[in-house]
Each structure stands twice: as structure tokens, then as C-alpha cells.
Amino acid sequence: MTAQPSPPIVIVAGPTGVGKSLLAIELAKKFNGEVLNADSMQLYSGLDIVTNKVTSEELSQAPHHLIGCLSPLTTDSTVGAYRQLAQPLLDRLLKENRLPIICGGTCYYIEALLWNILLEDGGNFTNDVDDIESELRDDPAQKSDPQELHNRLRAVDPEAAIRLHPNDRRKVARALQVNLRRGDGAYSSMLREQHRLGDHFSGPLRYPPDRLAILWLACRRDHLERRLDCRVDKMIQSGLLAELEAFHSEFNASRVGAGASKDYTRGIFQSIGFKEFHSYLLMSPEQRDSAEGQLALKSGIELMKQRTKRYAVQQEKWLRNRFLRHSDDNYAPVYLLNADSLVESDWTTGVRQPAFEIVEALLKSDQNILLKHSTRLATEPRGLVGSSSSLDDSESDSVRIGRSLELRCDHCGVTFAQRDQYKEHMSSRRHAKRMAGLRRLAARIAAGHSDPNAVVVIDRNAEAADGSEESAVDNNNDSGRSSSRAVTG
Template structure:
């Protein structure tokens, strides 16, 4: 069982982490390194923890699992609730077990906040406290989650932000009113801890000298391999992968699952909720209009057109998700240039035929250096150019800017500056100028005629 009392042990454990956008070959590299260095793989994917739906969640095959032991994959009932604290505790226990058998733990996944919860010690410390205060009468994790949030969930985003500004202005300043989940979490912290989240985080940082994002490293002997592709090449490959999923039976997989787990929801006429559990997987929301058709409807020409639209939307959602994953790495692993971070090694594949030379061989060399005792702890400032450092500083700089032209609020400096440069903003600004000029001409004409 996981315990922070094991922290002395974490200091000596060599840990390999493989992250990157969906479709970049993380699982393949994890298996190759595990075979080379007697390693075992721990999944870090919030959707692959659930049983079934192997195609839509793109799980490793049973043959691959036979080659290398894999953990925290395909073990949870799809209707069960599973949060970041559950994952962290289970993953750390598994890392301890793997190390005790003199094997190399390799964490592989696309859910970067799962990975972050392992690498830094106090990232979710306040969330652990909150979970412990849930009333014992809550019969299961879903009920517990509802119990913790029931006081606020009926409020609008604006009402939630007003409440947060009253009790924790510092946290409210750095959150967007539409980021409902984070605003709710900050309010829950205040209600259950009787003090602001910002105060709790400051205390944690002063105790261990950590940065505003997470605390000190849990695994000083660790390396992060960041797999990257040219974005255009990756987009094409992701589109092909969706087509391959369809060929493998994605539609039938979704239909079977939808029929089994959504029958009760459909009979009660409740709306589909794609914000919880396995239903967050890319595919459910995009194919929902097709999934709720009966068999006769699916044979019509209209349904075939709808299916094509669903496939196109899944491809678009997958490409967008890949971009968000890249942004997350930049924002969370590189944005704070003063904190300790594992050595981040970008591995860029420019040609699929060069996998061994561009990906595998550099990774093998780095792992060997780690096992030979080379220091891997660094700060992002040691891994970035001066230009990148300036850019990353700006990305993490908070602001509170409202665009009157587009009626949008921005809470990060780089997002605000990007918006001002965007074509959408420029078009609206020019349109507003033309409208004002036309109004002025009309008033002048009316004055002259009068």
C-alpha cells in the first residue's frame, strides 16, 4: 500500500516516463525499453483503466502484454469512479513492488496529470484531505463525489465565481469563470478545510521550497521521454488510425457498450453525461446521434450520412486532443523555470522508417546513463533556450483581460496576446469599425436632411 513514509525509497528508484500526444508510439517505446532493461510497464491513461472498449481506448494487445507485464490497464468496471488520487496511490504501490523485484518501472501514458501526480510530491495533497472528509455514509465513490459537490452544483458559472472571489480572491484571479471543475474544487477546499486553497498551497510551498505547480520531485532518478511528430504528419496518421479503428470493429464495440451500460439511462430519458468515467473517451460523444438510432434507422441513407459526420468529428476531436496534450507538457512540465524537474528528453520522429535511429536508440542510451548513475535532475531553464525561457515565462503569467470586441475573458498573458493577433479578433475589430463608420455616415446624412 502506498505511503509517503516510503519517500526515502523513492530517492533511489530509477523511473522511466514516456509521454506525448496520442498516436506518437508511447506504448511501442515502453515495450521496447522494458524488453531491453528487464522493465515492467505501468499505464497512465485515464480511459485505459476501464475494462472493455479496447479499440476506442487503443489499449496494448494481449500479445504485447504477454511480452511485457502491464499494470493499471483494463481492471476497472466502466461505471466506477476513479480519480487522480486513486491512480497515484495504486501506481506508487506498483512502482514499489516492481523495484522490490529489481525490475525497471516504466510509466507510459497520455493522461499527463496522472504522470504529474507521480513525479511531484504534494501536487494533490489538498485533494487527499478533501476525500478523507467525505461522510462515511456515502456508499460508493460516485455517491461520495456527489456528496462533496451537491452544495454548489446547482449554481451557474458566474455565481460560482462570485462565491470564490468572496472567500479566495487569489485563486479566483487565476481561474477562468468557465473552468467550472477547478472553481468547484477551490470552493470545496474552502468549505471542508475552512481556509482558502491559495493559503494551503502557500504553506506547502514554504515547507518544502516547492514551486506553485507541485512540490519537490518524488523520483530524483527519473527521465521523461517526450515523443513528438511533425504536426501535419501526426494529423494524417491520426485520421488513418480512426479509419483503422472502424475497420477493426469500433462501431460494434460502441454499440454493444452503449446498449449494455446506457439502457437504464435511455429508459429514464436522462441526458447523456460524457463527463464521467469511460464515457469521456473520444468516440462516445461524437457517435452519440448514431448510437441512439434503432437498427432500422441505421439502414437508411440518412444514417449513412450521419455516420460519415460522426467519423469526421471523431477525427477532429482526436487531432484537437493531441494538440491539448502538447500544450499540457509545455504548460505544466516547462512553464515554471525555477522548479526541479526530471530530465526531459524530446524524441522527434520525422520518418516512420527511422524509428530505431530517431527514437529507440537515443532512448536506450539515456536509460543506460541513468542506470549507470548519471544525474538526471534539472530545471527547465537548463533544458531550454533563452528564447524558450522567455516564452514559457509569459505562458504562465496570469492576467485579467476582457476583450470588449469579442466579449471574452482571458486569464493568461500569452492567451490574451495570441487573441489580439488572431484573425478572428481582427475581423471583428474591422467589422466593428465599419459598423461605427456607417452609423456615423447615417447620422451625418440625417443631420443634413434635417
């Protein structure tokens, strides 16, 4: 008798607010499945409004795992810790012949479950950047400068230094830790081996590709932005501010008194809403009722809406640049679903019905149905979130970031993570002024002037011939002001 294959693994992915939880529950109810949360902020207990958790009614409709399982007061979730929690659950569901449905917007958590990526390698490694830095420093109480950390990495592993941007403090510290424990160049060697077995983005898939389905819920940007604005308004009406205030009070009582402080780059404080309403929550009740307080409230709401929309675009970008760009032998099949509308009839046609067909075909190994629904880069529809730029000829962000130190303007002392930022800088007023200053300085030295303020006549025709990139000045494109990923060093 032929052994029955294990159930497929279904991943429900897409930008925030697109309807991932709704589809995951519908799939779990129809196919005897269980939902594994892959949203980093929903791992924390409490704060149900700010993290937009599924409601108690929704939880009762299907088994859910990894929701509210960590204390936001004592724990900072990391991708390594998440994989240690989720992998045994995923494998258990497969063994019990239950359909695992991974659902969430933290795409690199999903990636860590499906592909072998460099997180742990049998050693006692931590993913907390402060713990790593305390191991690297002579004085554990002193915080390292990002450029200092990167310089140390360049000394022991130049290949890794080229790959990692100085501002990516966590990865730089992690690479340093690996090299410290395993020897110079160890991090790059491990990464090369991982890529040899997989592809440029990660190691090999953990599961057979014919047992995987990434259901990508996509939505036109204008539709999704209206939906997200309404969601923020609803969160405010549901008591978001009271929830934030209560947590701040609890945090202050438990941690600030012991010397801890709020860090909006770590843990639950990364949730959209904390930073945006910080100034408003610091006000007294009387101040909040004043004109200044109401302005701060209005500003916080608008900032939360803007950041939520930016986050949705970032999620979509990750899906495009990671899940769609794996090599053919390391590719988890992606199926695009049209989530433009949550109206029942539209949802059935665009999402529910094709999703049910895909999962049914996976269970029956019906390749014809799967082929009909499959999505690859060349056939991807345009007009969806984040799809305004062409993908066919452009490099992915991970490739650009992998070459970050090649994108450096030594004249201005700035390093860029993306090629378009570098090109923008090279045509900016800041760069042109810097180059003009350097040419004036060189002319003074050539003329034998010891006084740096001496007036020297420069041949403008010769200056223009030096290169068009130095004379093309765009008054509106100073990447030194606009690029948050640039670092001076």
C-alpha cells in the same frame, strides 16, 4: 558495502499515436521493467478499440498495471483516484528493484505522480465535481451555474478567484470545498505553500531528479496526422461502431433506467468516438443504410479524426508548458526522441537506440551520456507537433489561465483564459460595436435625452481618439464566436 541505488523511473510521454506503448514494452523487456498505464481512458475495462488499449499479445510481452481495472458503468476516474492507485504500485516496483515505466497520454496523471500537487491534504476530499457541488448547495438536486460558483469563490477566496477561470467548474468547486472546510482563503494558502516548496507549476518533485527520465516521443505534425487518420480508419474496420453500440446498450440497461444520463464530459464518455458517433448510433438499422445515415457515419469519422488531431496538439502543448518549464531545482530531465517514422530502421535510430542508451546511463549514473541526450527549452528542435509558435518569449498557458480574471472585458462582460483570445476580442467587430453603442448611450445621457432611441450626432474624430484598440475592427476575428473558453458574466 555501498547500498545499490533504487532503479530510475522512466516516463514515456508524447502525443497520441506516436508509439509510446511500443517503446514502453521494448524498455520493459530489455531492462526487467513493468509498465504503469497513465492513460485515463485505458483504466476502464472493455472498450478496447475506442480507448486504443494494447493488445493481448502486447500485454503478454511485459507486465502491465492499471489497464482495465475500473468499471466504466460505475466509476468516473479522477487524477486523485489515479494517484491513490498508482503511487503504491510505483513505490513497490522501486522497492523490488524493478524498473517502473510510466506510459500514457494523460499528462496531468503523470504530473501527479512525479510532483506534489494539490489533490488531497489529509482531509476526506472528493474529486467528483457533482459530489462537491451537492455539499455546497442548499438543494443538492439543483445544478449550480459556473458563474454562480465562481462568485461564491470570489467572496471567500479572492486570490483563488483570480487564479481560476469561471468555466473551470471542477477546480472552482474544489477550491470552494477546501475553503468551506478549512476556512476562508485556505485554498490559496495551501497553493502558496505548495509553490514555495516547488515552483509556479507545482510542489516539489517526489523523487530525485537524477533518478528520473521523461522520454518524449515527438513527431512532425504532418507525419503524425497521417498516422492518426490511418489509425481511425483501422479502428472503424476493427469494429469500433459495434463496440460503441454494445456499450450504449449495456449503459442504458444499467444506468438510464435508474435515472442516470450520458454526460460526455465525464468518465468513459470522454473517449474520442462517443460524442462523434452519437447521432449515427441513435439511428435504426434502416436509417443507417439510408443516404442520411451514411452521411452521419462519414461525418462521425471525420469528426473523430479532427478531434484526435486536436488532442495530439493539446498533449504536446501540455508537455511544453509544464514538463519543460519547471525551475532548475524542480525539473525532471526530458529527453527528446524522434518518432517521425515507425519504419524499423528509422525507429531504431530515432527512438529505440537513444532510449536504451539513456536508461542504461541512468542505471550506471553516467552523466556524460545523459547530458548528450538532454533536452531543455532553448535546444528544442522546431517543426514537431505543436511547435509552430515560438516558445522562448511567450507565456505558458498555465500562467495565462492563472491570470484569467485579469483578461476580462467588462464592457462586453466576457472573461478569457488566454491572452491571445483577449487581444483578439479587443480587435474584434463585436467589441467595436459594443463600444460604439456605449458611446452613443453616453452621448444621449450627456445631451439630456430620456428617449434611448433618440438620434445623437457623435464626433467621430473624438471617437477615433479614444483608443486604437476600439477602432481596429477585424471582420474575421470575433472571439465571442470563436473562443470556447470565453464566458459571459
